[in-house]
Amino acid sequence: MSMxxxxxxxEEAAAPFALPERPxxxxxxxVGFISNGKQGTKGFFAHLERLLRDxxxxxxxxxxxxxxxxxxxxxxxxxxxxxxxxxxxGIGD
Amino acid sequence: xxxxxxxxxxxxVRFQARTLDMDDDDAVQQVYRERGWTDGLPVVAPTPAKVxxxxxxxxxxPEQVIGFEVVKQRALTAxxxxxxxxxxxxxxxxxxxxAAAIEAMCKEEFLVHGATASTGGCAVLLVVNxxxxxxxxxxxxFSVLAGADRASVCIGRAVRLVLRNLLEVRPGxxxxxxxxxxxxxxxCIAEDEEGGAPWLPLSAERGIPxxxxxxxxxxxxxxxxxxxxxxxxxxxxxxxxxAEIKSTMLHYSIWAGNYAVVFPPxxxxxxxxxxxxxxxxxxxxxxxxxxxxxxxxxxxxAAVVNxxxxxxxxxxxxxxxxxxxxxxxxxAGGFAAVIxxxxxxxxxxxxxxxxxxxxx
Numbered sequence: 001m002s003m004x005x006x007x008x009x010x011e012e013a014a015a016p017f018a019l020p021e022r023p024x025x026x027x028x029x030x031v032g033f034i035s036n037g038k039q040g041t042k043g044f045f046a047h048l049e050r051l052l053r054d055x056x057x058x059x060x061x062x063x064x065x066x067x068x069x070x071x072x073x074x075x076x077x078x079x080x081x082x083x084x085x086x087x088x089x090g091i092g093d
Numbered sequence: 094x095x096x097x098x099x100x101x102x103x104x105x106v107r108f109q110a111r112t113l114d115m116d117d118d119d120a121v122q123q124v125y126r127e128r129g130w131t132d133g134l135p136v137v138a139p140t141p142a143k144v145x146x147x148x149x150x151x152x153x154x155p156e157q158v159i160g161f162e163v164v165k166q167r168a169l170t171a172x173x174x175x176x177x178x179x180x181x182x183x184x185x186x187x188x189x190x191x192a193a194a195i196e197a198m199c200k201e202e203f204l205v206h207g208a209t210a211s212t213g214g215c216a217v218l219l220v221v222n223x224x225x226x227x228x229x230x231x232x233x234x235f236s237v238l239a240g241a242d243r244a245s246v247c248i249g250r251a252v253r254l255v256l257r258n259l260l261e262v263r264p265g266x267x268x269x270x271x272x273x274x275x276x277x278x279x280x281c282i283a284e285d286e287e288g289g290a291p292w293l294p295l296s297a298e299r300g301i302p303x304x305x306x307x308x309x310x311x312x313x314x315x316x317x318x319x320x321x322x323x324x325x326x327x328x329x330x331x332x333x334x335x336a337e338i339k340s341t342m343l344h345y346s347i348w349a350g351n352y353a354v355v356f357p358p359x360x361x362x363x364x365x366x367x368x369x370x371x372x373x374x375x376x377x378x379x380x381x382x383x384x385x386x387x388x389x390x391x392x393x394x395a396a397v398v399n400x401x402x403x404x405x406x407x408x409x410x411x412x413x414x415x416x417x418x419x420x421x422x423x424x425a426g427g428f429a430a431v432i433x434x435x436x437x438x439x440x441x442x443x444x445x446x447x448x449x450x451x452x453x
Contacts, residue, residue: 003140
């Protein structure tokens with residue numbers, strides 16, 4: 001017997017947001033790392049810092065850690081990241 | 094097959110969901126399975142009439158927002174929650190419990206995004222209190238932690254399907270659980286308030302007035318069963334419980350948060366005969382569920398013990414009130430269950446009244 005049924009999924013479009021312009025160069029700039037605070041981020045970000053400084057000419061690297069590794073970064077952190085040339089967010093599982 | 098019409102059905106109820114025209118129930122099962130809308134088990138076809146009946150029972154309107162998930166910025170409407178409740182096999186009288194569970198899980202302190210996405214792989218334990226337990230014929234006794242009755246199974250499943258279909262909490266998508274546990278299919282229990290007397294129900298201890306039904310949501314790891322049937326001393330029983338909690342702190346996570354303990358009748362009798370209240374139980378566990386960082390050395394975690402932190406002391410509970418003491422279980426057996434949190438303080442247990450607002 002034919003029937004009509006309803007879609008159980010979320011159908012509304014995601015709220016639009018604009019991607020920032022990609023940086024043309026990182027040379028001389030400040031790059032930020034946002035860690036989720038787990039142990040595994042330490043080695044990864046340390047290695048990444050060396051690459052960024054040696055191969056990409058990054059002048060400064062800022063390390064920040066989210067207060068809750070299972071929640072989005074706090075507003076203050078997002079606002080601070082707006083001043084960086086680039087941001088790397090990583091998990092350390 | 095897919096329609097885009099959003100029309101009026103049955104007595105003028107207007108739904109926003111897309112409609113799909115199916116040849117028969119076999120087609121429904123196939124299409125919903127292929128689109129990832131099911132957990133693998135068969136579903137009940139969510140026809141407009143069934144969804145309308147679900148909404149009408151509790152006096153919900155389709156556009157009513159049951160909860161708002163802040164990370165995805167998504168409003169979970171009564172219509173969409175009801176569609177998933179029908180899918181799960183709920184009957185209309187179950188729906189107010191499902192709605193209250195979603196409301197509880199969308200409270201900020203529950204952190205539904207983290208709790209359902211985490212590699213930690215917790216499930217959501219729902220504990221129902223109040224008169225609605227009897228109305229739905231929920232069982233609080235035999236095999237209580239394993240889906241003991243129709244309503245418990247369907248309500249727990251409905252919440253999982255809401256997570257799956259409205260927030261993309263599917264394994265490998267938002268759900269990044271390394272292992273997970275069987276409670277992620279459905280996990281809803283009712284407290285044995287009558288059998289638990291003179292203990293207060295969990296709901297009363299969490300501020301819900303008498304005769305008001307409620308649901309408590311707890312982001313929880315798998316239950317760990319303990320046994321001590323060789324004593325009539327509450328201290329002995331709780332020493333076993335505390336040993337299990339300390340084991341969890343060492344083997345899993347050391348961080349303090351909510352824990353739940355489930356006590357069946359045989360163990361409850363030990364407390365009742367000694368005059369111990371739930372508050373007494375909580376205080377004992379708070380005082381004694383303590384480990385040191387150096388304890389990690391003997392369970393293979395010496396790599397994160399150092400001279401600076403080795404003498405640090407850790408409690409399982411931030412306060413005695415963080416222990417959820419639940420009366421439930423079959424009549425015979427000196428067993429109890431310790432249910433650890435997903436991960437310490439990251440998510441707090443939350444409670445919502447069913448069908449009424451108690452703080453507005």
